[in-house]
Amino acid sequence: MELHDQTQPSAISTSEEAAATGWFRAARVADFPEDGGMCVKYGSLQIAVFNFTRRGEWYACQNQCPHKMQMILARGIIGSHQGEPKVACPFHKKTFSLRSGQCLNGDEHSLTVYPVRVDDGYVYIGVGAEGL
Amino acid sequence: MAHIIIIGNGMVGYKFCEKMVGRHAGHTLTVYGEEPRPAYDRVHLSSYFEGRTADDLLLAPASWYAENNIRLFTGELVTAIDRHARTIRTHSGKVDHYDYLVLAMGSGAFVPPLPGTDRDGVFVYRTIEDLNQLQDYATKARSGIVLGGGLLGLEAAKSLLDLGLETHVVEFAPRLMPRQLDDAGADILRARLASLGIGIHTGKKTTAITGMPHVDGLAFDDGTALHADMVVISAGIRPRDELARACGLSVHARGGIIVNDSLQTDDANIFAIGEVALHNGMIYGLVAPGYDMADVVVRQLCGDNTACFTGYDMSTKLKLIGVDVGSFGDAFGETPGSVPIAYTDKCNGVYKRFTISADGKHLLGGILVGDTRPYSLCHQMVINQMPLPGKPEALILGEPSAEAAGAGLKSLPDTAQICSCENVRKGDLVRLIRDEHVHTLDGLKKATKACTGCGGCTPLVNDLLKMTLETLGVHVKKVICEHFAHSRQELYDIIRIKGIRTYNELLDNHGQGDGCEICKPLVASLLASIWNELVTDQDTIQDTNDRFLANIQRGGTYSVVPRIAGGEITPAKLIAIGRIAAKYDLYTKITGGQRIDMFGARVEQLPDIWEELIAEGFESGHAYGKALRTVKSCVGTTWCRFGVQDAVSYAIRVEERYKGLRAPHKLKGAVSGCIRECAEAQSKDFGIIATEKGWNLYVCGNGGARPQHAQLLVTDVDDDTCIRYIDRFLMFYIRTADPLTRTATWLNKLEGGLEYLRDVVVNDSLGIGASLEEEMQGLVNRYACEWKMVVENPVLRARFRHFVNDDSADDTLVYAPMRGQKSAADWDNKNM
Numbered sequence: 029m030e031l032h033d034q035t036q037p038s039a040i041s042t043s044e045e046a047a048a049t050g051w052f053r054a055a056r057v058a059d060f061p062e063d064g065g066m067c068v069k070y071g072s073l074q075i076a077v078f079n080f081t082r083r084g085e086w087y088a089c090q091n092q093c094p095h096k097m098q099m100i101l102a103r104g105i106i107g108s109h110q111g112e113p114k115v116a117c118p119f120h121k122k123t124f125s126l127r128s129g130q131c132l133n134g135d136e137h138s139l140t141v142y143p144v145r146v147d148d149g150y151v152y153i154g155v156g157a158e159g160l
Numbered sequence: 161m162a163h164i165i166i167i168g169n170g171m172v173g174y175k176f177c178e179k180m181v182g183r184h185a186g187h188t189l190t191v192y193g194e195e196p197r198p199a200y201d202r203v204h205l206s207s208y209f210e211g212r213t214a215d216d217l218l219l220a221p222a223s224w225y226a227e228n229n230i231r232l233f234t235g236e237l238v239t240a241i242d243r244h245a246r247t248i249r250t251h252s253g254k255v256d257h258y259d260y261l262v263l264a265m266g267s268g269a270f271v272p273p274l275p276g277t278d279r280d281g282v283f284v285y286r287t288i289e290d291l292n293q294l295q296d297y298a299t300k301a302r303s304g305i306v307l308g309g310g311l312l313g314l315e316a317a318k319s320l321l322d323l324g325l326e327t328h329v330v331e332f333a334p335r336l337m338p339r340q341l342d343d344a345g346a347d348i349l350r351a352r353l354a355s356l357g358i359g360i361h362t363g364k365k366t367t368a369i370t371g372m373p374h375v376d377g378l379a380f381d382d383g384t385a386l387h388a389d390m391v392v393i394s395a396g397i398r399p400r401d402e403l404a405r406a407c408g409l410s411v412h413a414r415g416g417i418i419v420n421d422s423l424q425t426d427d428a429n430i431f432a433i434g435e436v437a438l439h440n441g442m443i444y445g446l447v448a449p450g451y452d453m454a455d456v457v458v459r460q461l462c463g464d465n466t467a468c469f470t471g472y473d474m475s476t477k478l479k480l481i482g483v484d485v486g487s488f489g490d491a492f493g494e495t496p497g498s499v500p501i502a503y504t505d506k507c508n509g510v511y512k513r514f515t516i517s518a519d520g521k522h523l524l525g526g527i528l529v530g531d532t533r534p535y536s537l538c539h540q541m542v543i544n545q546m547p548l549p550g551k552p553e554a555l556i557l558g559e560p561s562a563e564a565a566g567a568g569l570k571s572l573p574d575t576a577q578i579c580s581c582e583n584v585r586k587g588d589l590v591r592l593i594r595d596e597h598v599h600t601l602d603g604l605k606k607a608t609k610a611c612t613g614c615g616g617c618t619p620l621v622n623d624l625l626k627m628t629l630e631t632l633g634v635h636v637k638k639v640i641c642e643h644f645a646h647s648r649q650e651l652y653d654i655i656r657i658k659g660i661r662t663y664n665e666l667l668d669n670h671g672q673g674d675g676c677e678i679c680k681p682l683v684a685s686l687l688a689s690i691w692n693e694l695v696t697d698q699d700t701i702q703d704t705n706d707r708f709l710a711n712i713q714r715g716g717t718y719s720v721v722p723r724i725a726g727g728e729i730t731p732a733k734l735i736a737i738g739r740i741a742a743k744y745d746l747y748t749k750i751t752g753g754q755r756i757d758m759f760g761a762r763v764e765q766l767p768d769i770w771e772e773l774i775a776e777g778f779e780s781g782h783a784y785g786k787a788l789r790t791v792k793s794c795v796g797t798t799w800c801r802f803g804v805q806d807a808v809s810y811a812i813r814v815e816e817r818y819k820g821l822r823a824p825h826k827l828k829g830a831v832s833g834c835i836r837e838c839a840e841a842q843s844k845d846f847g848i849i850a851t852e853k854g855w856n857l858y859v860c861g862n863g864g865a866r867p868q869h870a871q872l873l874v875t876d877v878d879d880d881t882c883i884r885y886i887d888r889f890l891m892f893y894i895r896t897a898d899p900l901t902r903t904a905t906w907l908n909k910l911e912g913g914l915e916y917l918r919d920v921v922v923n924d925s926l927g928i929g930a931s932l933e934e935e936m937q938g939l940v941n942r943y944a945c946e947w948k949m950v951v952e953n954p955v956l957r958a959r960f961r962h963f964v965n966d967d968s969a970d971d972t973l974v975y976a977p978m979r980g981q982k983s984a985a986d987w988d989n990k991n992m
Contacts, residue, residue, distance in 0.1 A: 062700065098716050100716045103704050105677040105703070107677060107680065
């Protein structure tokens, strides 16, 4: 499978497949901006996935900012705080660790985070063997 | 683990909850408040009339109580306490059992027994509901009287003034603020208030409120009368102790629930705090002692039996109707043998009086009117009984220099209380700065909550931070964030001189780490200001508004503002906007900048909406950018019988020139066609006012939270010269301003001020005039509409979607109907 094969249908796995393997095939690598995020729909769930090109890393967390319950984090600016990768909510600039989901501004809110795997030009989100 | 019921959800009741939550003691809390909304900031009630909303004043939203497992009942009046059964009953019949009861009902306005207090148009000044009623009535009133010239009365007078009424203050005592000021201090205050047009009537004993059925004024015992359309009573407070009285707790004859040093009533399970409590014969009508009481009871209920309340220092510093007033310690010189020294400057409206100990070595207290800069330090000297640093008269004659302030701060003992609202001591702050490396004001606020109550200690905390950092040898340099050890101006020069075009190139060569939400948009703005390349080329370093070329709103939808230069628009284009807004079901509103804003567009709709607007001849209005927004205009000679120049045509020319210009902050301009100034040019970053001979150019004004008038830079210049000066002015600002600094603040900090700016812009004292103009011309030449770029570029356009793996829209978006249009659902109503 070519990495950027445009003829390849955007083969997104079904929730049944995801439940079987524990990994949800979300989209192609090329669908994500560099050093930025996009939102993935998984059933009724929204998951923000970040292509942290600068560090060669991928992260995923809930798309909803727990501060004002807005579905927005995928559009947030990513960066680091003393080496800890983070995302900033566009609404009120609350920042969260992309590793632990902890709020870095001292609030008690935190995010659910998910593992991410890249294989053969596709981005997979670890949703667990049972699905989510 | 106990169930604690708090009766009263005012500032002190709220503070009790906040402190209890911080302890994680496992108690369950239930709060009953009779007002319809959760606790709000009563101290800043008069800001309600300056445009702050009821929501802005809330100390915490209802969701805060829920998140912390506090049951909150608003609009629920507790009507009885059964001490035997340990239950309370509310007006709706609810019965609730408590282990401990905290009474925090506060106080109501004291209404003196005068005939006529029930007339239409007589108000008290205590709650947001009082303010709403007062505001409604004021729409049909021309004048108002405040009965009572104390602290609260003067606050009320400010509100009447803000409502545009002719305002009078009537006080029974021979002077204003009789509890805080002496005669000479009150005289200065009186003169300052009179110059604002407030009528001051002291030594007046009111005998009746007159008029039937509507109030028409006051009658006094000397036979005189004062006429007005409304009356606000602010004659003191009365503790809301009726519940305690009814259940047999000891209550003072003149009001107030009697408490001991543990703040217990005569029932050991019932405490009273705040303005309802009478401690040692004293009712404390200020918020700081109330907070202290809340803290004492919280500590008691968490097992600290040593916590007690031993009285409180009633010193105050505040700004009353724009006049600074402070009163601290032994203000009136009541200590035996004490010596007053005083200074009066009637020209500038300044009065200072200090009470010095008999031996001349200690400061005991004082009064300050018109200049309260020495307050923090002097107050500390009194509390900590520090010896006076020099001769007593130096207090009055010496200007409080930064050095002296530093020396004073240094000599404060570690136990000195810096923040009285949150009881934060100097030692706590110094330890955080020194040992925990908290090196920012924000960090200190977060760690200690200092400065978060009344905010009065902010300058002192800031000075302490600077001083401690200096003694630690920490070089305090303005840097952007942890990723760039440079100021904005340094980065500007680096980018320009080295020809840097991308964020990553700059970070690789001049920064460290991976960047963040502070430096990325800042560098994006610099790159746009210097090269004017499209912000879409590096979209993920842009703030969300610049990334999606629209303004994000509640719920995550966007608003769209096309450019309407100078506010001039044809009927056909108006119809086009209406048609497009209707098609996409957008909420429309006229903006303050003479344009039309369309709200509620989903991210994937944006390119389609722009495409239709562009087809009708519109382009981006850059409402989303730290960029030129609008150049507002009045109609000028085009139609107006007064106009002396063609303001509309000139405004359009100016707006077309600077459209899309990225700057450290948003930029607004205006052109008025004559001296009547209908375009409000003097409130803009650059304002142009027509004269018979040409244009007067004003710079560095702004509206917003801290309005500032623009200042006159140059007079009677012709069309082209005016534009040359604006070129130079804007480019100089863009080159040198700190991030997110508007022109007004930039000028305030600019060494040499307006004179220096005029030297640079008009007299070209730095010899950079030509290069500034050339740079601006380069930016103007490279302008392109960002919307058009996205519409025409399939790769860019593909980024405008909510889901990467699904073409559908965000199904969690919620709207609420609003006067025939839709609006965003409230933060709290979105339950996904």
